[in-house]
Amino acid sequence: MTPIIEFKQVSKAFDDKIVIDHLDLTIQKGEIFVLVGPSGSGKTTTLKMINALSEPTDGDIYFKEKRIKDYNIQKMRWQMGYVLQQIALFPTMDVKQNIEVIPEMLGWSKKDRSEAVDRLLKQVQLDPEQYRHRLPKALSGGEQQRIGILRALAANPEVILMDEPFSALDPISRNALQELVLDLHKELGTTIIFVTHNMKEAIKLGSRIAVMNKGKIVQCDTPEVIIAQPKTAFVKTFFEETGEDEAKLVKVADLVAMGYYRKEIDERLEKINGNTILSDTYALFAQHAALTIVENGQAVGTLNHQDVFAFLSRETQVNEA
Numbered sequence: 001m002t003p004i005i006e007f008k009q010v011s012k013a014f015d016d017k018i019v020i021d022h023l024d025l026t027i028q029k030g031e032i033f034v035l036v037g038p039s040g041s042g043k044t045t046t047l048k049m050i051n052a053l054s055e056p057t058d059g060d061i062y063f064k065e066k067r068i069k070d071y072n073i074q075k076m077r078w079q080m081g082y083v084l085q086q087i088a089l090f091p092t093m094d095v096k097q098n099i100e101v102i103p104e105m106l107g108w109s110k111k112d113r114s115e116a117v118d119r120l121l122k123q124v125q126l127d128p129e130q131y132r133h134r135l136p137k138a139l140s141g142g143e144q145q146r147i148g149i150l151r152a153l154a155a156n157p158e159v160i161l162m163d164e165p166f167s168a169l170d171p172i173s174r175n176a177l178q179e180l181v182l183d184l185h186k187e188l189g190t191t192i193i194f195v196t197h198n199m200k201e202a203i204k205l206g207s208r209i210a211v212m213n214k215g216k217i218v219q220c221d222t223p224e225v226i227i228a229q230p231k232t233a234f235v236k237t238f239f240e241e242t243g244e245d246e247a248k249l250v251k252v253a254d255l256v257a258m259g260y261y262r263k264e265i266d267e268r269l270e271k272i273n274g275n276t277i278l279s280d281t282y283a284l285f286a287q288h289a290a291l292t293i294v295e296n297g298q299a300v301g302t303l304n305h306q307d308v309f310a311f312l313s314r315e316t317q318v319n320e321a
Helices: 043-050 073-077 095-099 101-105 110-123 141-153 171-188 199-205 223-228 233-242 252-258 278-285 305-320
Strands: 003-014 017-028 032-036 058-063 080-083 159-163 191-196 208-213 216-221 271-273 290-295 298-304
Touching: 003 043, 003 191, 017 043, 017 058, 017 191, 017 216, 032 043, 032 171, 032 199, 043 058, 043 159, 043 191, 073 080, 080 141, 095 101, 095 110, 095 141, 101 110, 110 141, 141 159, 141 171, 171 191, 171 199, 191 199, 199 223, 199 305, 208 223, 208 233, 216 223, 216 233, 223 233, 223 278, 223 305, 252 278, 252 290, 252 298, 252 305, 278 290, 278 305, 298 305
Parallel strands: 032 191, 032 208, 080 159, 159 191, 271 290
Antiparallel strands: 003 017, 003 058, 208 216, 290 298
16 A cells, blocks of 8 residues: 555654653554544644644654655645535635635636536535525535545545544434435545544444554554454443443344345355354454355345444434433
8 A cells, every 4th residue: 555644653742741742653554544532632733734824842753754844845745635624614605615715726717616516516415406595594504524525535536534523413313424425535536634532423433443543553453353353451442331231142143134245245245144243243343354254054145343332333323412
């Protein structure tokens, strides 16, 4: 894989307080890389340093193998979309004008901008005729955040930075937008760096997860490895809130019955029996991207880690709604 962002011995201090401590980190092109940790762990500061909203006290950060400090910062930022928790749409500009802000700065023609707006709205199931000229105040919170995501995507950036973008939304909207991010990533392949304090969200979205605490990364790996092999008590405790107890009781067959699986069958995949306890799948997912589900000697479908975590997330959505 090709590195797109690299931190090399990066530290950041505010008034003699160290918030990032000698951070070494490589983010690969095309992955969803999630920074997760409690408040004050340094994840948002790490994100802001990627597009130079915050500068490191020591060390170097690289974008496409060139030091960020050596770029024209404004032009570099045009290659990085940014989605915030605070839905930062321009209130006096309509949906179309909000989405085309960066393409207009880049000199796109009016025709190209209009075509891009309509195409993007259709991608997120918003009818251009109905939404193109609405003001932000006429949109729901979930719709506003969809427009925020489209604005970040509009100029085809190489990287999207997302800072707790869904934490202020209701559970149904949050889940829908998580699915949207996964769908857009599958279609576009854009590198996404996503900050959250919610381990469930991290596990659902991340190709890899960096668990941060006190300015350091305490574990960085795939969701499957972090679940099966937490390196520290902190990581294990942080994960235990994601439904581990339930996973010790539920069987793979229960996920099939509830529709949390794929009906496509690939006999080449490693097989897993429907009677297997869900928590026992974690170690398998550390080695296999997907598994063929077998019930009564017959393959019935395919299971991957996104199906598992969609199931685990569902309890929170029901309870919070």
